[in-house]
Amino acid sequence: MKPIWLVIIISVFITGSLSESAWADTRNKKPPIAAKNKLKIKSPQQAAQLVKRRTGGKILKVRPSGKNSYQVKVLKENGHIVSMSVDASSGRIKGR
Structure with missing residues (x-):
């Protein structure tokens, strides 16, 4: 009976330590929202x-x-319809 308990206890410790190291890896990563903070234009509005x-x-x-x-x-005021591209990272406008 003792060897079974020993196996169970060892497997619980191994499983716990693996999941803890996996948790540590995810805590150190920056969220994807951090990249959005670098954009000059953050919304369609x-x-x-602009x-x-x-x-x-x-x-x-x-x-x-x-992506950006x-x-x-x-x-436009002269009646022409134009399509312009706005670069979200720099704020530059391309088009007429």
């Missing part, structure tokens, strides 16, 4: 506001484009 200030036009549509950019469709 901010991208739209383009509106630059063009003076009416924002028709904003959508994410890739937004596509903003604008009705």
Whole structure:
């Protein structure tokens, strides 16, 4: 009877130490949100506001484009509809 208890106790200690080391690895990792804090443009609303200030036009549509950019469709004052790209990491606007 003693060898069975010894095996059980040893397996409990081994399992506990393995799970504890796995827990330590996850505690030291930064959450993915930390990367978002480095972005100058953090939301579609901010991208739209930036383009509106630059063009003076009416924002028709904003959508994410890739990992760190937004596509903003604008009705300009001259009646032309243009699509502009906003780089979220730098805040740069590409388009007419």
